[in-house]
Amino acid sequence: MAEFKIRTYNNIAIAGLERFPRDRYEVASEIQHPDAIILRSHNLHDEPLPETVKAIGRAGAGVNNIPVAECSRRGIVVFNTPGANANAVKELVIAAMLLAARNICQGWDYVRHLEGDDHQIHKQVEAGKKRFAGFELAGKMLGVVGLGAIGVRVANKALALGMNVSGYDPYVTVERAWQLSSSVIQASSLDELLGICDFVTLHMPLTDQTRGCIDQGRLASMKDGAVLLNFSRGGLVDEAAVLAALDAGKLHAYVTDFPTNALKRHPKAICLPHLGASTREAEENCAVMVADQLRDFLENGNIRHSVNFPEAVMTRAPGTTRLSIPHANVPAMVSQISACLGEKGINIVELLNKSRGEIAYTLIDAEGEVGEDVVDAIRTIDGVLAARRIP
Ligand SMILES: NC(=O)C1=CN([C@@H]2O[C@H](COP(=O)(O)OP(=O)(O)OC[C@H]3O[C@@H](n4cnc5c(N)ncnc54)[C@H](O)[C@@H]3O)[C@@H](O)[C@H]2O)C=CC1
Numbered sequence: 001m002a003e004f005k006i007r008t009y010n011n012i013a014i015a016g017l018e019r020f021p022r023d024r025y026e027v028a029s030e031i032q033h034p035d036a037i038i039l040r041s042h043n044l045h046d047e048p049l050p051e052t053v054k055a056i057g058r059a060g061a062g063v064n065n066i067p068v069a070e071c072s073r074r075g076i077v078v079f080n081t082p083g084a085n086a087n088a089v090k091e092l093v094i095a096a097m098l099l100a101a102r103n104i105c106q107g108w109d110y111v112r113h114l115e116g117d118d119h120q121i122h123k124q125v126e127a128g129k130k131r132f133a134g135f136e137l138a139g140k141m142l143g144v145v146g147l148g149a150i151g152v153r154v155a156n157k158a159l160a161l162g163m164n165v166s167g168y169d170p171y172v173t174v175e176r177a178w179q180l181s182s183s184v185i186q187a188s189s190l191d192e193l194l195g196i197c198d199f200v201t202l203h204m205p206l207t208d209q210t211r212g213c214i215d216q217g218r219l220a221s222m223k224d225g226a227v228l229l230n231f232s233r234g235g236l237v238d239e240a241a242v243l244a245a246l247d248a249g250k251l252h253a254y255v256t257d258f259p260t261n262a263l264k265r266h267p268k269a270i271c272l273p274h275l276g277a278s279t280r281e282a283e284e285n286c287a288v289m290v291a292d293q294l295r296d297f298l299e300n301g302n303i304r305h306s307v308n309f310p311e312a313v314m315t316r317a318p319g320t321t322r323l324s325i326p327h328a329n330v331p332a333m334v335s336q337i338s339a340c341l342g343e344k345g346i347n348i349v350e351l352l353n354k355s356r357g358e359i360a361y362t363l364i365d366a367e368g369e370v371g372e373d374v375v376d377a378i379r380t381i382d383g384v385l386a387a388r389r390i391p
């Protein structure tokens, strides 16, 4: 029987699924009692999470489809794959700016509907093209909201295309700030950025804080004829306000990866079927990265790239049994856990304790007879969210 069971949702690249050795892992979409879940955009909010789940791996960036708060309460570690699909999104955003600026979709549609022989088509092409005259990217101001893996890449590439770039991110990390070209102008607020840009592209996550942040008032503060690009999540914008801004000519175009009925019908909205991360390269990068992270967690308790737990990586001490213990970040947890071990005559060889906000995580390599009774005792400690013994 397999040691670990992984339930899959969505189309996960084979290269990632192959990272799970079949002698130790059962990997399938129908698994009843999974140790871990691997998914892309499948919405996990509306279904119960099996009691057996210890980890969830998002092969991608956004985790708004995962009940992260509930996972934290239950000691379930949620992983994503920072940066693994960022180049794919960046390339599509550059394409999207060109689609909007040169009215490519409208022009393409015009030609597809032309009738007559080639001579007549040629005449209609030359007569009709003035309707689709556009503008160039060079010299225009691009505003990038959210300077993470994608935003930084978009900002740097836009500079290379001769654009001026302004960026806004109140939580930008030191790592991303280093990657960002020094030519990017720092905006001190979203409103400041919106007022000066010809193109605005959204690259922040959808959270309670960011939901609907591009609303009627903010759209009104944008430059006339600006282009809004949303390859992040539909919920970041007030859709009715965007449609009104398109109708009023306030926005030249809205390009989005998140269509709705109203948007797909609008002549100035360019809608794509959530294609940002759908390249062979990105799908493989994400699947391989998330599979490796899940394996290291299931087999060693190590945590890399979690969205709700701290980074926690410890080399395994030879001849020991490992304990993986997610718990609340409150005083006296480590002392209570080590007391449990001490009572059973078990010696701690290595210990790692990390915290992140209200959550903490302890890894212990112990020598001696570490049985399930010890794990059960640890589970009863107030504040311990889960406990696992890894032989
Ligand atoms: N269309 C598609 O297929 C894809 C869409 N996405 C979406 O793009 C988002 C960003 O992806 P990554 O760049 O990889 O994530 P990331 O985590 O590297 O970057 C997100 C950035 O947004 C910033 N941020 C958070 N709140 C903000 C706020 N209120 N205002 C401005 N910035 C804020 C963060 O500080 C961070 O730097 C994801 O959360 C996801 O929703 C990601 C990949 C593919």
Ligand SMILES: O=C(O)C(=O)COP(=O)(O)O
Pocket (backbone or CB within 6 Å): 040, 041, 042, 059, 060, 061, 062, 063, 085, 274, 276, 277, 278
């Ligand atoms: O990584 C993300 O956040 C994405 O939106 C990509 O979604 P997908 O993996 O293509 O369903």
